[in-house]
Amino acid sequence: MQELLDFARGPLFRLTIALMVLGLLRVLILDIWGAITAYRRAGDRQLAWGDALRKTIAWLFPVKRVFTKRPIYSLCSILFHIGLILVPVFFLGHVQLWKSSIGLSWWTLPEFWADLLTVTTVVFGLTLILGRVGSAQARYLSRKQDYLWIPLLILPFITGYICTNMVLSPNWYVILMLIHVVSAEVIFVFLPFTKIAHCVLMPLSQFILALAWKFPARVDDKICTTLNKKGAPV
Amino acid sequence: MGTTRITAAEQEKALASIKKPDIIKKQKLNVRYHVEDYDISDRPRRFLEAFAAILKHTNYRFALEHFIRVSAKCSRCTVQCPVYLATHDKHDIPCYRSELLLSVYRRHFTVGGALRGRLLDNGELTDEKIEEMAESFWNCTACRRCTLECPVGIDHALITHLGRFILSEIGIAPRALVVSTREQLEGKTGNTSAIPVPALIDTLDFLEEDMKAELGVDITFPKDVAGSEFLFVPAVSDFLMEAETLMGIAAVFKATGGSWTISTDYFDAINYGLFYSDRMLERIIRKLYAESERMKTKAILIGECGHASRSAKYYVPVHCGGTKARPVYNIMEYTHRMLEEGKLKLKPDAITDTVTYHDPCNIARQGWIIDQPRELIRAFCPNFVEMTPNKKENICCGGGGGTVSIDEIRPYRTTIGGRAKADQIRATGAKYLIAPCANCKKQLRELVEDQEIDCEVVGLHDLIYKAIIFDTKEQKS
Ligand code: HEM
Ligand code: SF4
Numbered sequence: 001m002q003e004l005l006d007f008a009r010g011p012l013f014r015l016t017i018a019l020m021v022l023g024l025l026r027v028l029i030l031d032i033w034g035a036i037t038a039y040r041r042a043g044d045r046q047l048a049w050g051d052a053l054r055k056t057i058a059w060l061f062p063v064k065r066v067f068t069k070r071p072i073y074s075l076c077s078i079l080f081h082i083g084l085i086l087v088p089v090f091f092l093g094h095v096q097l098w099k100s101s102i103g104l105s106w107w108t109l110p111e112f113w114a115d116l117l118t119v120t121t122v123v124f125g126l127t128l129i130l131g132r133v134g135s136a137q138a139r140y141l142s143r144k145q146d147y148l149w150i151p152l153l154i155l156p157f158i159t160g161y162i163c164t165n166m167v168l169s170p171n172w173y174v175i176l177m178l179i180h181v182v183s184a185e186v187i188f189v190f191l192p193f194t195k196i197a198h199c200v201l202m203p204l205s206q207f208i209l210a211l212a213w214k215f216p217a218r219v220d221d222k223i224c225t226t227l228n229k230k231g232a233p234v
Numbered sequence: 235m236g237t238t239r240i241t242a243a244e245q246e247k248a249l250a251s252i253k254k255p256d257i258i259k260k261q262k263l264n265v266r267y268h269v270e271d272y273d274i275s276d277r278p279r280r281f282l283e284a285f286a287a288i289l290k291h292t293n294y295r296f297a298l299e300h301f302i303r304v305s306a307k308c309s310r311c312t313v314q315c316p317v318y319l320a321t322h323d324k325h326d327i328p329c330y331r332s333e334l335l336l337s338v339y340r341r342h343f344t345v346g347g348a349l350r351g352r353l354l355d356n357g358e359l360t361d362e363k364i365e366e367m368a369e370s371f372w373n374c375t376a377c378r379r380c381t382l383e384c385p386v387g388i389d390h391a392l393i394t395h396l397g398r399f400i401l402s403e404i405g406i407a408p409r410a411l412v413v414s415t416r417e418q419l420e421g422k423t424g425n426t427s428a429i430p431v432p433a434l435i436d437t438l439d440f441l442e443e444d445m446k447a448e449l450g451v452d453i454t455f456p457k458d459v460a461g462s463e464f465l466f467v468p469a470v471s472d473f474l475m476e477a478e479t480l481m482g483i484a485a486v487f488k489a490t491g492g493s494w495t496i497s498t499d500y501f502d503a504i505n506y507g508l509f510y511s512d513r514m515l516e517r518i519i520r521k522l523y524a525e526s527e528r529m530k531t532k533a534i535l536i537g538e539c540g541h542a543s544r545s546a547k548y549y550v551p552v553h554c555g556g557t558k559a560r561p562v563y564n565i566m567e568y569t570h571r572m573l574e575e576g577k578l579k580l581k582p583d584a585i586t587d588t589v590t591y592h593d594p595c596n597i598a599r600q601g602w603i604i605d606q607p608r609e610l611i612r613a614f615c616p617n618f619v620e621m622t623p624n625k626k627e628n629i630c631c632g633g634g635g636g637t638v639s640i641d642e643i644r645p646y647r648t649t650i651g652g653r654a655k656a657d658q659i660r661a662t663g664a665k666y667l668i669a670p671c672a673n674c675k676k677q678l679r680e681l682v683e684d685q686e687i688d689c690e691v692v693g694l695h696d697l698i699y700k701a702i703i704f705d706t707k708e709q710k711s
Contacts, residue, residue, distance in 0.1 A: 046551065077385075137327055138309040195307075208296070212389060215293055220517060
């Protein structure tokens with residue numbers, strides 16, 4: 001057991017992190033490359049950069065939305081995200097892990113806050129699932145991944161919380177720790193290939209949206225040629 | 235503001251098929267709008283060919299790639315869509331509508347999707363899916379409100395726009411739009427309303443006489459004056475239906491001494507291409523621009539029309555030389571500038587009834603024309619009330635995206651598409667509803683009639699016409 005855990009915390013951790021980073025870089029580069037290509041092909045390159053930037057910031061820190069449409073949902077989502085982003089990166093135990101695997105360390109979350117954010121993430125993760133299951137509209141839209149992601153995401157939070165805050169027999173500790181580490185690694189692997197890629201792609205959205213309406217010049221002729229429609233009436 | 239949901243009886247009326255069964259069978263298409271006969275063989279294959287050709291030559295691919303990567307399926311867009319708010323039908327959820335096309339893209343144009351589809355043997359494009367798209371994409375009014383609410387930034391209206399474009403390449407597009415566009419690009423009259431030039435000239439002469447009688451001022455519609463500052467092009471239907479708007483505009487030019495002209499060669503700013511085909515959009519824009527070159531005007535000035543203004547403003551630069559292209563303005567920008575410069579004088583209490591203002595989606599959503607009309611209205615009307623929500627977050631009249639020109643779907647437009655708007659108008663209790671857009675005006679008139687709202691729909695310049703002051707002798711003569 002202990003060896004398995006050491007393996008999961010050591011080589012497997014480094015491997016899955018590497019996969020995640022490469023995977024995220026891949027989608028990020030593809031996205032940006034697509035945008036650059038579109039920009040170069042656009043017949044008109046005046047873009048409302050400022051407007052897109054303003055909207056991007058508004059959605060990255062969606063404070064205003066909390067007070068307008070769907071306030072409860074927005075609040076749950078925001079509280080869920082805060083812990084989701086902060087705890088994996090800034091919890092003391094994780095920072096030690098980061099240091100031992102990639103040799104860098106940084107500021108750590110005070111323990112109280114780490115615990116609190118873990119609890120909020122779990123609780124609001126559950127409310128998000130309930131919200132999804134409870135809403136006919138969301139149910140209609142949901143794919144498998146939409147249901148599976150939140151349970152998968154809160155699993156390491158739950159096990160991590162138990163391991164740090166409860167007195168456990170050594171065996172149980174190892175088992176829970178193993179679940180904690182492996183579930184996190186499963187997340188790392190799948191993250192870039194699913195909707196969770198939004199954690200790096202979101203900041204591009206508003207720029208892509210503005211650019212998408214800037215069509216390339218003079219495509220009528222080309223499309224007609226490809227579709228064999230040259231000279232066809234309207 | 236809560237939108238009232240339609241009742242079952244209203245829904246039945248709105249969705250009733252007006253089509254004869256034999257036509258549905260012949261065209262393999264059960265949609266509410268009329269379609270010209272087209273080749274029904276092998277639709278999925280031809281749809282995919284058209285999709286591929288469009289992806290190859292346009293910029294849509296990168297946006298679709300981004301959308302399929304980030305789509306969170308959160309269903310927030312429902313709170314914004316006027317169609318969904320009226321029907322509460324799951325098929326009207328913007329994100330669902332988009333998924334119709336995104337799933338085709340994923341299955342047939344991405345490696346992962348193709349692999350998964352082959353392995354599981356599912357997801358292939360079928361005739362049924364094409365029919366669902368043909369229905370769904372024309373239930374949307376392309377108002378782009380859902381985009382305001384999507385947290386990950388998916389533009390559902392862009393996807394609908396693309397979906398309609400692909401469908402039109404296999405022959406599925408509302409007949410009303412196709413026939414008008416054909417007349418505009420290839421017909422004898424060269425405009426969507428098929429107005430012959432002599433009839434145009436007659437109309438303008440008649441309006442000039444009217445203005446003389448009403449205002450006692452000689453006001454003209456300059457025709458074919460090469461080298462003018464503005465080539466003025468309204469939605470051509472204005473010449474038939476919006477005489478007062480045109481008179482208001484002519485009066486503004488008279489009072490401000492502006493240099494403008496109408497070309498009797500080409501006088502139609504309508505661009506249905508924006509609604510169903512980027513190829514037609516491009517052809518119409520190039521025709522418009524060629525006319526401004528021929529007339530050697532400094533700029534193009536579009537009348538009171540949202541989609542015509544948006545298509546010219548955003549696609550003249552795209553197809554006619556980027557920043558070097560002649561600028562495009564909307565008439566309200568001109569009139570507003572004249573007010574600011576003090577060249578236009580309006581009686582401050584010309585209209586004492588309550589007036590409200592409808593923001594046309596195509597000029598307000600992106601924040602282009604929002605304050606100008608409001609400042610103009612306040613200059614002649616002390617009783618201006620806002621609808622809520624308004625400005626960038628306005629609610630569509632219910633006839634957006636070209637649907638207003640499809641007469642056979644009027645019941646749909648005035649019960650479902652325009653439901654949220656009707657509630658809004660009622661709440662203001664206004665006597666006049668200003669809608670500076672040919673499409674919005676037509677839809678709103680039908681809406682207030684069918685929903686029995688006591689309110690008169692007018693253009694902005696219709697009221698300016700009543701408020702304008704000609705102060706100098708020279709202007710009077
Ligand atoms: C940089 C930061 C991030 C931003 C700006 C962001 C933003 C968003 C937004 C806008 C949504 C859409 C709907 C909603 O509001 O719930 C969302 C949903 C979601 N995000 Fe993030 N996110 C970020 C990072 C992450 C990370 C790192 C994860 C997981 C590892 C994650 C997991 C999720 C999940 C599971 C959902 C779906 C919630 C549901 O099912 O309702 N996010 N995120
Ligand atoms: S564009 Fe308007 S009508 Fe169409 S789905 Fe979005 S909100 Fe609804």
